[in-house]
Amino acid sequence: xxxxxxxxxxxxxxxxxxxxxxxxxxxxxxxxxxxxxxxxxxxxxxxxxxxxxxxxxxxxxxxxxxxxxxxxxxxxxxxxxxxxxxxxxxxxxxxxxxxxxxxxxxxxxxxxxxxxxxxxxxxxxxxxxxxxxxxxxxxxxxxxxxxxxxxxxxxxxxxxxxxxxxxxxxxxxxxxxxxxxxxxxxxxxxxxxxxxxxxxxxxxxxxxxxxxxxxxxxxxxxxxxxxxxxxxxxxxxxxxxxxxxxxxxxxxxxxxxxxxxxxxxxxxxxxxxxx
Amino acid sequence: xxxxxxxxxxxxxxxxxxxxxxxxxxxxxxxxxxxxxxxxxxxxxxxxxxxxxxxxxxxxxxxxxxxxxxxxxxxxxxxxxxxxxxxxxxxxxxxxxxxxxxxxxxxxxxxxxxxxxxxxxxxxxxxxxxxxxxxxxxxxxxxxxxxxxxxxxxxxxxxxxxxxxxxxxxxxxxxxxxxxxxxxxxxxxxxxxxxxxxxxxxxxxxxxxxxxxxxxxxxxxxxxxxxxxxxxxxxxxxxxxxxxxxxxxxxxxxxxxxxxxxxxxxxxxxxxxxxxxxxxxxxxxxxxxxxxxxx
Numbered sequence: 001x002x003x004x005x006x007x008x009x010x011x012x013x014x015x016x017x018x019x020x021x022x023x024x025x026x027x028x029x030x031x032x033x034x035x036x037x038x039x040x041x042x043x044x045x046x047x048x049x050x051x052x053x054x055x056x057x058x059x060x061x062x063x064x065x066x067x068x069x070x071x072x073x074x075x076x077x078x079x080x081x082x083x084x085x086x087x088x089x090x091x092x093x094x095x096x097x098x099x100x101x102x103x104x105x106x107x108x109x110x111x112x113x114x115x116x117x118x119x120x121x122x123x124x125x126x127x128x129x130x131x132x133x134x135x136x137x138x139x140x141x142x143x144x145x146x147x148x149x150x151x152x153x154x155x156x157x158x159x160x161x162x163x164x165x166x167x168x169x170x171x172x173x174x175x176x177x178x179x180x181x182x183x184x185x186x187x188x189x190x191x192x193x194x195x196x197x198x199x200x201x202x203x204x205x206x207x208x209x210x211x212x213x214x215x216x217x218x219x220x221x222x223x224x225x226x227x228x229x230x231x232x233x234x235x236x237x238x239x240x241x242x243x244x245x246x247x248x249x250x251x252x253x254x255x256x257x258x259x260x261x262x263x264x265x266x267x268x269x270x271x272x273x274x275x
Numbered sequence: 276x277x278x279x280x281x282x283x284x285x286x287x288x289x290x291x292x293x294x295x296x297x298x299x300x301x302x303x304x305x306x307x308x309x310x311x312x313x314x315x316x317x318x319x320x321x322x323x324x325x326x327x328x329x330x331x332x333x334x335x336x337x338x339x340x341x342x343x344x345x346x347x348x349x350x351x352x353x354x355x356x357x358x359x360x361x362x363x364x365x366x367x368x369x370x371x372x373x374x375x376x377x378x379x380x381x382x383x384x385x386x387x388x389x390x391x392x393x394x395x396x397x398x399x400x401x402x403x404x405x406x407x408x409x410x411x412x413x414x415x416x417x418x419x420x421x422x423x424x425x426x427x428x429x430x431x432x433x434x435x436x437x438x439x440x441x442x443x444x445x446x447x448x449x450x451x452x453x454x455x456x457x458x459x460x461x462x463x464x465x466x467x468x469x470x471x472x473x474x475x476x477x478x479x480x481x482x483x484x485x486x487x488x489x490x491x492x493x494x495x496x497x498x499x500x501x502x503x504x505x506x507x508x509x510x511x512x513x514x515x516x517x518x519x520x521x522x523x524x525x526x527x528x529x530x531x532x533x534x535x536x537x538x539x540x541x542x543x544x545x546x547x548x549x550x551x552x553x554x555x556x557x558x559x560x561x562x563x564x565x566x567x568x569x570x
Contacts, residue, residue, distance in 0.1 A: 012376075015377060026387065026390070029445065089298070090302055110303050113307040117547060118508070121310050121311070123544055126540075143306060146302065228397045254394055261386045262382065
């Protein structure tokens with residue numbers, strides 16, 4: 001019996017070692033990025049690399065001084081919030097209707113759109129937006145990013161709406177409630193946490209999206225992600241400022257994701273896995 | 276309530292439902308369906324240097340077949356896809372098993388594990404660009420302190436694709452792991468108990484029981500990753516823009532550059548439609564595979 005207990009303890013220890021190893025590999029690059037962003041500029045490119053240094057904010061000051069970082073950040077915020085709002089506005093009623101009627105093609109249509117490579121839409125958008133003079137407008141950016149947010153909202157909310165017992169709706173119908181009223185007054189409050197998760201996921205993926213803003217934005221409306229090039233270009237040796245930019249760009253999605261980590265995985269698989 | 280009144284309410288309800296999905300459907304048709312039809316049409320056009328456009332029939336597609344750069348891009352796309360998917364599935368299943376046996380996962384650990392794939396791929400590219408710098412990067416320092424030869428990583432035509440696969444796998448292996456973990460947690464515990472009573476070794480239990488039962492979940496993870504891997508863009512565009520030379524010029528990068536750097540919209544449309552067909556073909560193939568391994 002003690003033999004079995006011994007092996008059991010060893011297996012558990014071995015598992016812990018593997019867990020720590022995996023955690024270290026996952027964490028190390030991010031930690032290195034954040035550390036580098038606080039290093040004095042002469043120490044960022046030191047070789048051999050240093051681990052002990054006096055932290056400084058000079059890279060962050062440099063970043064805001066030499067690049068319009070804050071106006072890029074504002075652009076990112078406008079495009080992300082706008083496209084998330086649009087995704088929720090269109091996605092919530094659609095998810096409800098699909099869940100109720102079991103007619104699923106609208107949901108599948110938006111998912112198929114998410115599977116195609118973005119350049120496929122970007123080519124005609126570019127031609128069309130140029131014809132109406134909308135290249136570089138917030139409207140074009142928000143509309144294009146809503147293509148990302150809409151399927152996320154619909155597919156995260158579908159299982160939530162499916163989880164509401166039909167009897168709840170039937171009772172409301174007998175009371176003479178219209179479908180729209182049932183959605184806003186009865187169903188929506190019941191799936192509030194699902195709405196929050198879908199909004200956060202939509203925000204994160206819209207914030208992170210690179211391709212569309214690369215072509216559809218101009219100098220005034222460039223988002224942080226699309227401007228990442230400028231940070232790399234403006235100093236191949238300015239690693240400190242580059243890592244400060246990378247840290248700041250990654251911060252909003254990481255903070256938001258940490259808030260809803262428990263519900264994230266089932267949402268991320270767009271309903272493919274019940275996690 | 277009379278019969279006609281009942282049909283009337285039913286009709287009204289159908290109408291209301293249609294009205295609820297209408298904004299999403301109209302938006303998707305306007306932003307996706309119509310532009311895709313437009314792209315198909317653009318694929319039959321050529322644009323002269325002055326911007327004059329004319330019907331070209333299948334010229335863009337016959338150009339594609341004889342375009343060395345297209346076949347190279349297809350090869351790079353498939354190599355990157357196979358390499359990354361293999362790395363992410365193998366390490367993802369391993370990581371899922373480790374997490375599964377850890378039983379209790381504090382929220383902070385979970386947050387830590389999702390952090391790579393919640394950050395923008397562009398940021399992942401930026402940080403690895405610094406870490407993998409051939410002369411001053413931390414990666415080569417670590418290699419050398421173990422007595423291993425340094426690598427040129429992203430600057431090497433030979434190593435750029437494995438390096439990009441490594442960066443992407445750093446980002447998305449935890450995602451695969453969390454999906455597989457969900458599958459593990461939904462397996463009935465009774466099968467393990469039966470295996471234990473029969474005296475099966477842990478390896479045999481995994482190989483003969485866990486893995487076959489997990490296959491549908493693993494194929495699902497493979498589908499979700501394939502869609503991203505076949506249209507690989509962000510990390511390559513931010514780090515190498517398809518270089519050095521054309522060593523990391525995937526089809527998506529190539530199509531983007533043909534369209535927006537050389538402004539050959541017609542040929543770029545043909546390229547992107549071909550890539551889209553490849554992505555959907557892969558998804559359909561995996562879907563059939565999932566049907567075959569389902570239990």
